[in-house]
Amino acid sequence: MIDVDALIVFSTVIDAGSFSAAAERLGQTPSGVSRTISRLEEQLGMTLMRRTTRRLQLTEEGTWLLGRARSLLADLANTEAEAAARRSQPSGLVRVNAATPALDHLLAPLVPAFLDAYPLVQLELVSGETYVDLIEERADLAIRIGALPDSTLNARRLGASPLRVMASPGYLEKHGAPSTPAELERHRTLGFAAPASLNTWPLQHEGAEGWTITPAVTATSGGTLRELALAGAGIVSLSDFLTRGDVAAGRLVPVLASHSLPWGQPVWAVFYKQGALAPRVAALVDFLAARLGEVLER
Template sequence: MKTTLDEMQLFVTVVDLGSISAAAEQLELTVSAASRTLTRLEHKLDTTLLNRTTRRLILTEEGTGFLQQARGILESVNAAEEQMAARKSTPAGRLRVDAATPFMLHAVVPLVAGFRERYPEIELELNSNEGITDLIEHRTDVALRIGTLKDSTLHARKLATSRVRILASPAYLQAHGTPRTIAQLLNAERHVLLGFSKPESLNVWPLQHPDGESVQIKPQILSQNGETLRHLALAGQGIVCLSDFMTREDRASGTLVPLFVKQKLEVRQTIHAVYYRNTALASRIACFLDYLAAELRERPFDG
C-alpha cells in the first residue's frame, strides 16, 4: 500500500474541519508538516484531492471518491483496535492446551466446567501427548509439564507440586503379600513392579538403600503412559509409583493402598505451565494460568 493511515487520517480531518491549519492543530502537527503530508498523499495517488483557494478547500471528484474509501479504511482499523481492546477485558478465542494424559484427565478436565462458566468466550482445545511437545509445531499455546524443565526458550510458571507414592491394590497384596523391606520389594520372584518405559528417571522410587543410594527399580511391566500403569495397578497386576494427582480418589476409596509409609522419602514433582516468551501475554492464556493455579491451590492432590 502506497498511502499510510496517517496520511488518510490527515486528509479526512482536513475535509471535516475545512482547513489545513485546523487539522494540523487537532492532530498536533505544524501547518507546514500537514501541508507537506497532504501534498505527498496527492503525489502518491497521482491526482489532486483538494483544490485550494485562499478562502477554502474544495474536494475534487477524485477527492470525493477517495474520501469515502479512506473513511471506510479508518473505521475498519478503529473497529479492529476496539475489538482487540475488548478481547483484553473479555478474553476470547481458541486456547490450545497440551498435557500428558494422566494430568489432563485427573487435573485439567475436572476444572473445565468452572473455567468455561467464567470465560465462555474462550474455545478450549485439549490435547494429550506423553512426550515433550514442540509448542510451535503443534500450534500449542500452553503445555503443562511435570518434573524438571530443560527448555530455556520457554517461559515457565509453577502451578503446583504433587507427591509421589508407592501403591498397590488390596487384591494384589492379598495374593502376593505386602513388602516390608526394599529387598522384599525388589525380589522379582515375589513381586511385580510396574514402571515407565521412558523417561528412566521415573523408575527411581522414593526409597533409600541403607547405604544412601536411591532405589532404581527394574519393571516387569512397562508403559510410557502413567494412566496405563494406574489401571494395571487397579487390576492387581503389580506395585506402582505414581503422583498424587492421579491417585487421590483411588487412595480415598481404598482401591490403591500406600506402601512404605514410614520409610518413604518426601518426593514431590513440580507442575509447570510453559509457553513461549511474549512481551505481552495473551489474555486468554493469562486467565487460564491464573484459574488453574488458584484451583490447584484449593484442591491439593495430597488429600
C-alpha cells in the same frame, strides 16, 4: 506502504475544511499538514485536492481515497476497541494439550468454574502422552508433570502432587510386601517409558534419597500404569491426584511407607511467549495457578 497518520491528516483536512483548522485539531502547524498531504500525493502519484484561497475541492481520486481512508480508519478504531475489550474480558479459543490423566483429574474438575468466570472463552482439550511441538499441534498451552527438559518454552509452576509407592491388595497377597527398597528388585515394578527420571521413586535407602527401578512393564501414561497396578501387575509409584480415590477405597495400598520421602511431582503450565501472552491464555494460566492447589490437596 501508506502511512496511517497521513490518512488521518488527509481525512481531518476534509472534515475541518482547511489546513489551518485541521492543524488546530491535530496539534500541528498548517505547514506541517501541507507537507504531509504533498508527500501522500507524491507517494500515490495522484492529485487529491485542489487548493484555492477560499476552499478545498477534492479531485475524483481524492474522493475515492477519502472513502477508503474513512473505512480503513473505522476498522482500525474498531480493532483497537475490540482489543481493549479482550484485555478487560478475555475471549476466544484456548487449545490445551496434556496427558489424559492430567486432563481428567486436574483440568476437568476446574473447567466449570473457569467457564463461569470467563464465559467468552472456549476450551479445546487435547490429550497427548508425549511432549509435543506446541506450534505444530496449534496448542496455546500444555500442562506437564515432572521435571521439564531444557527448552525455549516458558513455564509457570502451578503446584505439586505428592508421590507414593503402592500396589493392589491382590498383588501383595500373592507376592508379599517388600520391607526395604532393595527388596523391590525381587518384585515386578511398573514404570514410565519416558522420561527416565520418573522411574526414580521417592524412597530413602541407606542414607541415599531416591531409588531407581528397572521396570518389568513400562507405559507412556500414568493412567495405564494405574490400571496395571489395579489389575495386580506389580508395584507402582504415582501421584496422589491419580490414585487418591483408589487408596481411599482400598483398591491400592501404600508400600514402603516408612522409607518414603516427601517428594512431589511439579505441575507446569508450558507455553510460547512472544510479547504479551494472549489475554485468554493468561486468564487460564492465572486461574490454574490460583485454583489447582485445591485439586492437588484434596
